[in-house]
Amino acid sequence: MKYSLLFSIHLVWSSAHFASSFCVQGGVTTIPTKYRLSTTTNLNLFGGGGSAKIPSSASDRDSIAFNAIKNAINKPKTQGFGLVECEFPPLAALNKLGDGSLRSANEVDTANLKFSQSLISFISLPFIGPKVWLLTSTAASSGFQKAAKSSKSYTFHSLRDGKPAVASADVCILVGPSARNDYLLAQELTTECKAVVLVNGYAKDQKSVPARATMAYYLKPLTYNSQVVGYLTRAYPGAWTTIDAVTNKILKSVDDSQILVKGTNTPDLRESGRLVQKSVDERAIQARQQR
Numbered sequence: 001m002k003y004s005l006l007f008s009i010h011l012v013w014s015s016a017h018f019a020s021s022f023c024v025q026g027g028v029t030t031i032p033t034k035y036r037l038s039t040t041t042n043l044n045l046f047g048g049g050g051s052a053k054i055p056s057s058a059s060d061r062d063s064i065a066f067n068a069i070k071n072a073i074n075k076p077k078t079q080g081f082g083l084v085e086c087e088f089p090p091l092a093a094l095n096k097l098g099d100g101s102l103r104s105a106n107e108v109d110t111a112n113l114k115f116s117q118s119l120i121s122f123i124s125l126p127f128i129g130p131k132v133w134l135l136t137s138t139a140a141s142s143g144f145q146k147a148a149k150s151s152k153s154y155t156f157h158s159l160r161d162g163k164p165a166v167a168s169a170d171v172c173i174l175v176g177p178s179a180r181n182d183y184l185l186a187q188e189l190t191t192e193c194k195a196v197v198l199v200n201g202y203a204k205d206q207k208s209v210p211a212r213a214t215m216a217y218y219l220k221p222l223t224y225n226s227q228v229v230g231y232l233t234r235a236y237p238g239a240w241t242t243i244d245a246v247t248n249k250i251l252k253s254v255d256d257s258q259i260l261v262k263g264t265n266t267p268d269l270r271e272s273g274r275l276v277q278k279s280v281d282e283r284a285i286q287a288r289q290q291r
Contacts, residue, residue, distance in 0.1 A: 082195030230276030
């Protein structure tokens with residue numbers, strides 16, 4: 001897939017437009033330089049754990065995400081509207097997400113495809129179902145489509161060919177939607193099948209995913225000077241939670257109404273950023289006082 005892994009989130013709050021002060025690189029929110037207190041480099045996503053439910057490995061992340069997605073498919077937040085999202089850094093080595101290289105982009109594609117294929121195995125039981133479709137973006141490369149259609153455990157379809165002929169009980173997994181038409185087709189399919197799951201969509205605008213959709217799994221690392229020091233995470237039907245990655249302390253938990261940008265399914269990251277900044281500041285002050 002061709003896309004830029006470096007972008008800035010532009011959100012809408014009420015009727016006013018604003019550009020977020022936090023730069024997002026490949027799923028990682030970076031706190032502005034003036035707030036950075038650490039010079040330690042730590043670009044590995046995993047290594048957390050404990051009661052905060054930060055994944056300790058890719059397999060741990062998948063387990064949390066799969067269960068959350070299954071919950072959202074079976075009981076979405078809006079009855080009768082099974083548009084489901086999951087968003088997380090697909091690679092543990094966070095520095096690869098924003099370097100812009102073709103090799104890293106291919107690694108991201110491979111990781112997203114592997115996640116989606118494992119998700120299909122989790123939600124669809126042999127001889128029981130449901131039937132699951134794996135969909136690729138209208139912008140997907142021919143190489144990615146070839147890799148995606150290689151498995152016999154699901155039905156493959158490219159959105160380049162329009163919508164698939166789904167049944168009402170079917171589930172669709174759309175890997176890496178990136179074009180406006182991808183999101184339009186996904187919303188249309190939601191009215192024709194049981195659920196459509198968007199895996200790590202990007203290039204979204206305010207109309208891409210409506211507020212009626214369900215964010216099943218979300219994991220956003222927050223960094224100071226390339227060090228992961230906090231997360232915003234959500235595993236449906238649980239709350240959105242901001243976590244200090246150093247202490248594993250839950251800084252705040254909120255519901256959709258308190259964090260989603262109005263009219264969208266996108267969280268406003270500003271408060272989470274401020275909470276993590278405050279936590280880091282307090283630790284730095286305590287450390288100086290103990291010298």
